[in-house]
Amino acid sequence: MVACFGLIGNLLSFIILSTQEAHKTFHNLLLLLSIFDMVYLVTSVCLFALPRLITDLLGTFHLLSLPIILPIAHIGMVGSIYSSLALSIERYAAVVHPFAKYKYKYSSRHFILPVVIYSITYNLPKFWELTTVCPPTAAMGTNNTQNTSNLDNSTNSSSASFSCPYWQLVLVARDIRTSYWYLNIYVLWLNTLFNILLPILSLVILNIIILRKIERHMNNLEVMSSTFTRQSQPESTLRKEKNVRKREVVLARISVYIVVLMVSCHTVR
Numbered sequence: 001m002v003a004c005f006g007l008i009g010n011l012l013s014f015i016i017l018s019t020q021e022a023h024k025t026f027h028n029l030l031l032l033l034s035i036f037d038m039v040y041l042v043t044s045v046c047l048f049a050l051p052r053l054i055t056d057l058l059g060t061f062h063l064l065s066l067p068i069i070l071p072i073a074h075i076g077m078v079g080s081i082y083s084s085l086a087l088s089i090e091r092y093a094a095v096v097h098p099f100a101k102y103k104y105k106y107s108s109r110h111f112i113l114p115v116v117i118y119s120i121t122y123n124l125p126k127f128w129e130l131t132t133v134c135p136p137t138a139a140m141g142t143n144n145t146q147n148t149s150n151l152d153n154s155t156n157s158s159s160a161s162f163s164c165p166y167w168q169l170v171l172v173a174r175d176i177r178t179s180y181w182y183l184n185i186y187v188l189w190l191n192t193l194f195n196i197l198l199p200i201l202s203l204v205i206l207n208i209i210i211l212r213k214i215e216r217h218m219n220n221l222e223v224m225s226s227t228f229t230r231q232s233q234p235e236s237t238l239r240k241e242k243n244v245r246k247r248e249v250v251l252a253r254i255s256v257y258i259v260v261l262m263v264s265c266h267t268v269r
Contacts, residue, residue: 003041003044003045003049006037006041007038007041007042007045010034010037010038010041011034011038013030013034014031014034014035014038017030017031017034018031025090025106025107025108025111026087026090026091026094026251026255028108028111028112029083029086029087029090029108029111029112030087032079032083032086032112032115032116033080033083033084033087033258035079036075036076036077036079036080036083036119037076037080038076039072039073039075039076039079040073040076040077040079040080041076043069043070043072043073043076044073046062046065046069047066047069047070047073050062063132063169063171064132064169066130066132066171067127067129067130067131067132067171068127070126070129070130071123071124071126071127071129074123074126075119075120075123078118078119078122078123078195079115079116079119080262081195081199081262082114082115082118082119082199083115084199084203084258084259084262085199085202085203086111086112086114086115087255087258087259088202088203088206088207088210088255088259089111089206090111090255091206091210091251091252091255091256092206092209092210093106094251094252095210095213095214095217095249095252096209096210096213122194122195125176125182125186128174128176129173129174129176129177130171130172130173130174130177131171131172131174132169132170132171132172133169133170133172134168134169134170135168135170203259203262207255207256207259207260210252210255210256211256213252214249214252214253217249218249
């Protein structure tokens, strides 16, 4: 049920953001975040919810697809974490260093490509961790049944590999998944450092700086308003400047809220 609400929310966000006329870097990163979130939610439903609801309907498909769906779920999770980090970095640059975009001329792809490449590359080994096999006893039983028919031996051999009942299929770990070094270095340490500690600490530090800068911006808006009034500056100039700053503040707050929610969820996990 929770995943359904999440899917609906992310789908609506994707539709709204994709139909906007002006696509800023912040909005494109929100689109990327919604895509990774939907990938993670869909794969999680396939992994944990559907097998309990319609086991007979899924059958062999679920067991055979699990070694592929599980790594895709990890890609969605890592992509979601680093999309949030990219959002915070973009807001940090826009709020704390507002002229950096014009100096370095960065665009959405400078944030999106590293996130996508890292999320996929880091989780590639997971596609070789698990496999689904038919136990020898089940295969022998299938062969004995097929040998009673009038089919030739080659047909029996090819059919046996596909006629194993799904309740007899077994999910087994490959050699890489049972390796001591793989478990300790890749699964434990690298995952803890690069997918938990580094992004979460970076998110906390960046958003503390952003929040402090937001407070200064709000104070500057008040000072600016009184200064422009005393100097009898055109009202349109004041309104334009205030709107630009308020928009950046609002986007920064949205980023902070997203980060707080994401950090809270992953801390509990």
